[in-house]
Amino acid sequence: MQNLEPLLIFIRVAEMGSFTHAADSLGIQKGRASTAVRKLEDDVGVRLLHRTTRKVQLTEDGRAFHARARDLLAEVDDLQSMFAGDRVALRGRLRVDLPTELARTAIVPALPEFMATYPELELEVSSTDRQVDLVQEGFDCVLRIGPIGDETLIARPLGRLRMVNAASPAYLARYGVPRSLDDLRLHGHRAIHYTRTFGAKPYGWEYPDARESGGYATLPLPGALHVNSVQTYEAAGLAGLGLIQAALSGIRRHVVSGALVEILPDFRPEPLDVSFVVAHRTNLSRRVRAFMEWSKEVLEPDLDSAGVQSGQKPGEVGAPSSKAAR
Incomplete structure (x- = not known):
């Protein structure tokens, strides 16, 4: 087939289970998508x-055709860009999903540089703290913090997001500046508890402990406030309601301004693994590769130099690094 667009439309419809959603993600009319798939069916017989x-599903023949078509388009995209290098401008649409705080504090502020470098590239940025379905929702790539959770996806580790302990000056004026873990226990310090599900038992204050198999342990700390939002967690720390453990990238501006103060620097919580995730294929388009490489440069100051370790743990930028997010 000389025109591969019907294959692209068919793949998007099949994976999103909807002509309407597929057409929206591709920037075309629903009628055009329907016509293209119908003609494709006529061509293959x-x-x-x-x-x-209510829904659109693959037939048995459709499943086999979908697998081959997906591989074919990946190969074509790779072939077209084989000798292009930087001589050919990046064009088309790139759809990505980012954690909310990472998007707000790091990626989006730096986007003018990326979009100036690739002015013909159309970028769609989703920002959410839930784990999106790359295939069903039509994303080209996702920046994920924590476990991938799906063995069919391909993860490309970027590094480990640096975490810190922090509190507001008002809180420290009331409770004192802790210098050790014993200070946390003995001086009545309180933590803000982050959880995705209210009612779950708080996991405590995370700290490095060589005696533990994973290298980290948790210290139970009281706290009257439980939150399920990264933004609320940060705001509660700024309001002096308790101690927080957060990604440095998310709260750096507050540390620089003095609105938050880093405490216990020798007892920082475990860094969080950061990965780019793509679906199905190892041959990435130039668009995806360009965005991944640029994002890695943007995030480099916030990533620990140590490589990504196995056994990724969940978490969100700005959220506590303890197992409370599990």
Whole structure:
């Protein structure tokens, strides 16, 4: 087939399970998507999709065709960019998902440079703290902090996000500046507890401990406030409601301004693994590669030099690094 667009439309419809959503993600009319898939079915001589008023599903023939078509498009994209290097401008649409705080504090502020470098590239940025479905929601790549959670996805580790302990000057004026873990226990210090599910038992204050198999342990600390939002967690720390453990990238501006003060620098919590995640293929498009390489440079100051370790742990930028997010 000389025109590969019908294959791209078919793949997007199949993976998103909707002509409407697929058309929106590709920036085309729904009727155009429907016509392209119908003609593709006529060309190959089989029905590829079951259509109902509620959903679209692959037929048995459609599943086999989808797998081959996906591989074919990946190979074509790789072939077209093989000798392009920087001589050919990046064009088309790139759809990415980023953790909310990382998008707000690091990636988006630096985007003018990226978009000036690639002015013909159209970028769609989703920002959420849930784990999106790359395939169903049509993302080209996702920046994920913590575990990947799906063995069919391909993760490209970037590094480990540096975490710190912090509190507001008002809090420290009331409770004192802790110099040791014993100070946390003996002087009535309180932590703000972050959890995705209210009612779950708090996991405590995380600190390095060579005696533990994972190298880190947790210290139970009281706290009257439980939150389930990264932004609320940060705001509670700024308000002096308790101690927080957060990604330095998310709270750096507050540390620089003095609104938050780093404490216990020798007892920082475990860094969080950061990865770019893509679906299905190892041959990445130039668009994805360019965005990944640029993002890694942007995040480099906030990543520990140590390589990503196995056994990734969940978490969010700005959220406590303890196992409370599990």
